[in-house]
Amino acid sequence: xxxxxxxxxxxxxxxxxxxxxxxxxxxxxxxxxxxxxxxxxxxxxxxxxxxxxxxxxxxxxxxxxxxxxxxxxxxxxxxxxxxxxxxxxxxxxxxxxxxxxxxxxxxxxxxxxxxxxxxxxxxxxxxxxxxxxxxxxxxxxxxxxxxxxxxxxxxxxxxxxxxxxxxxxxxxxxxxxxxxxxxxxxxxxxxxxxxxxxxxxxxxxxxxxxxxxxxxxxxxxxxxxxxxxxxxxxxxxxxxxxxxxxxxxxxxxxxxxxxxxxxxxxxxxxxxxxxxxxxxxxxxxxxxxxxxxxxxxxxxxxxxxxxxxxxxxxxxxxxxxxxxxxxxxxxxxxxxxxxxxxxxxxxxxxxxxxxxxxxxxxxxxxxxxxxxxxxxxxxxxxxxxxxxxxxxxxxxxxxxxxxxxxxxxxxxxxxxxxxxxxxxxxxxxxxxxxxxxxxxxxxxxxxxxxxxxxxxxxx
Numbered sequence: 001x002x003x004x005x006x007x008x009x010x011x012x013x014x015x016x017x018x019x020x021x022x023x024x025x026x027x028x029x030x031x032x033x034x035x036x037x038x039x040x041x042x043x044x045x046x047x048x049x050x051x052x053x054x055x056x057x058x059x060x061x062x063x064x065x066x067x068x069x070x071x072x073x074x075x076x077x078x079x080x081x082x083x084x085x086x087x088x089x090x091x092x093x094x095x096x097x098x099x100x101x102x103x104x105x106x107x108x109x110x111x112x113x114x115x116x117x118x119x120x121x122x123x124x125x126x127x128x129x130x131x132x133x134x135x136x137x138x139x140x141x142x143x144x145x146x147x148x149x150x151x152x153x154x155x156x157x158x159x160x161x162x163x164x165x166x167x168x169x170x171x172x173x174x175x176x177x178x179x180x181x182x183x184x185x186x187x188x189x190x191x192x193x194x195x196x197x198x199x200x201x202x203x204x205x206x207x208x209x210x211x212x213x214x215x216x217x218x219x220x221x222x223x224x225x226x227x228x229x230x231x232x233x234x235x236x237x238x239x240x241x242x243x244x245x246x247x248x249x250x251x252x253x254x255x256x257x258x259x260x261x262x263x264x265x266x267x268x269x270x271x272x273x274x275x276x277x278x279x280x281x282x283x284x285x286x287x288x289x290x291x292x293x294x295x296x297x298x299x300x301x302x303x304x305x306x307x308x309x310x311x312x313x314x315x316x317x318x319x320x321x322x323x324x325x326x327x328x329x330x331x332x333x334x335x336x337x338x339x340x341x342x343x344x345x346x347x348x349x350x351x352x353x354x355x356x357x358x359x360x361x362x363x364x365x366x367x368x369x370x371x372x373x374x375x376x377x378x379x380x381x382x383x384x385x386x387x388x389x390x391x392x393x394x395x396x397x398x399x400x401x402x403x404x405x406x407x408x409x410x411x412x413x414x415x416x417x418x419x420x421x422x423x424x425x426x427x428x429x430x431x432x433x434x435x436x437x438x439x440x441x442x443x444x445x446x447x448x449x450x451x452x453x454x455x456x457x458x459x
Contacts, residue, residue: 031417034406038421041402042428045394047090047362047387048437050429051082054390056441058132060125064116074113079439080105084113088380089387090431092365100435119375122382123189123211129389130212133186136393136448138400141419143183147344148216149352150203152176153360154195156368157377175369177359177381180206181352182214185423186392187359190385192377200230204300207239208293218242220348229304231331232323236290237300242331244345253332254325265333274326282319289316351422358424359388364431395423397446407452415452 045053055061061081074080087097087110094110133139155177178199180189189206193199203221218240226243234241245251255273262269279286292298306314334341360367363384369377399421407413 027420028417030414031420034411034413034417035421037406037411038399038402039425039427041405042395042398042425044428044430045398046430046433046435047391048082048086048435050391050394051085051387052078052437052439053442054129054393055082057445058128058393060128060386060390063121063124063128064113065121066116067118074109076439079437080109080113081116083437084110084117085383085386085390086435088114088117088383089362089385090365091363091367091369091380091384093370096365097435101437104437117379117383119378119382122379122386123209126187126382126386126389127210127212129386129393130182130186130188130214133389133393133396134184134212134214136396136400137450138396138403138418138448139184139186141415141450142185142423145182145184145214146216147183147218147220147348148180148188148207149183149220149348150178150180150199150206151222151349151352151356152178152193152199153356155192155377155381157372175377177356177384178202178206179352179355179359179385180210180219181348181355182216183348183351184214185351185355186214187355187385187389188212188214188216190381192374192381198227198304200227201301201304203230203241204234204237204239204304208237208300220244220345222349223247226328228324228328229317229320230324231327232286232320233289233300233304235323235327236286236320237293241327242335242341242345244349245332245335251328251332252325254329256326268333272325274329275322278322279319279326282315285316286319286323354422354424355388358391358426359384361426362387362391362431391429392423395425395428397448398428399423400448400450401446404451413452418450418452 055078061078064077064081064084083097083101083105086092087094094107094114097110098105098107134145153176155175157175176193176195176199178191178193179187181187188210191202191206193202200221203219207216207219217238219234219242221241221243223243223246226241226245231241252272253269255269255271256276258271258273260273289298289303293300293303306317335345369380371377403413403418
């Protein structure tokens with residue numbers, strides 16, 4: 001094949017942590033005992049407390065402000081933008097939050113603060129949280145950030161909405177919150193899309209728009225997140241697409257040449273072969289498309305929308321389809337022969353589903369996005385991601401502190417046991433009750449370092 005790029009390989013060392021220690025397997029008694037002991041030591045925190053503490057520690061609120069770039073005429077920007085994130089991320093609305101804050105904030109003040117945030121600013125704030133989270137020892141124990149999972153979940157909207165549709169797949173009416181979740185549980189990107197689109201169209205755009213320091217090069221998804229042109233474009237852009245695919249009987253294994261036959265696996269292959277000459281002839285076109293996407297001159301989502309079934313005569317479509325045939329055949333063969341690959345895909349995609357549930361639990365103000373503005377829908381989904389990431393970061397710090405306290409008391413904590421504990425813990429987060437905005441800076445901060453060696457050396 002033209003060019004020097006080689007197909008990336010799945011290393012067993014990159015899979016081991018997530019597959020061997022994943023929660024889907026039967027966990028050791030020591031892991032269950034550790035989880036129970038840590039749960040007893042986790043402090044209960046209100047959502048507003050989580051937002052203010054993370055804002056003090058990370059400073060993610062610095063990205064919000066007037067579009068003019070001038071200083072906002074707000075006395076306490078940290079508190080106001082923390083309230084805004086709580087208001088929008090939980091889908092409560094300014095009126096509901098102001099009503100329960102007992103005079104600390106008005107509807108007008110929250111509405112004004114909302115004008116200081118757009119989707120790019122919210123994503124930049126979330127990237128700050130992701131970068132801080134990636135520096136924690138426990139986060140690196142869960143995953144190294146080289147892999148991510150992408151999937152969508154249905155969100156209700158008003159019926160008289162231009163983007164709203166009935167989702168046959170999800171069984172609801174509205175739109176889709178499409179998210180990219182790292183193997184370390186943190187959300188890297190969120191996007192609101194219509195129900196009727198093929199989710200694979202937005203897969204690569206989420207990877208490219210992720211501005212955090214966590215940059216995965218392996219992405220897992222389900223059947224909705226793959227197609228032949230997506231396989232080809234992902235490979236050309238430097239990403240390894242390893243999806244979980246259903247309906248295997250409908251898929252074709254393409255031969256490298258029509259004359260090639262195999263001794264043991266020949267029945268897997270059809271009669272069609274990869275057209276290497278077509279790929280070679282259009283290799284300059286493929287490279288121009290890749291460079292244009294990397295330079296931001298064309299959106300990968302816009303391109304993939306054009307490369308649909310109606311594009312059979314489009315030479316770019318045919319080139320990426322042929323490249324995708326070769327890449328997908330390799331992926332399918334590896335999926336059959338590598339149990340670690342299958343377990344790793346399942347583990348990461350399960351974490352995406354778990355994040356959807358966690359984010360939905362935090363959106364306790366209502367399941368319906370009460371507005372017809374597409375920009376509002378996008379902002380709510382991104383604010384919900386920011387809120388969830390702040391909660392994950394806070395819980396991870398609390399888990400670290402609790403684990404260090406147990407280790408100091410003589411517990412022998414195995415890293416493999418600690419790696420089975422998810423940060424999507426809701427029992428220690430208080431959603432209801434009095435909503436109090438406490439702007440007192442924290443007396444001390446946790447550095448996120450795991451000090452487990454003391455207990456091991458004492459035994």
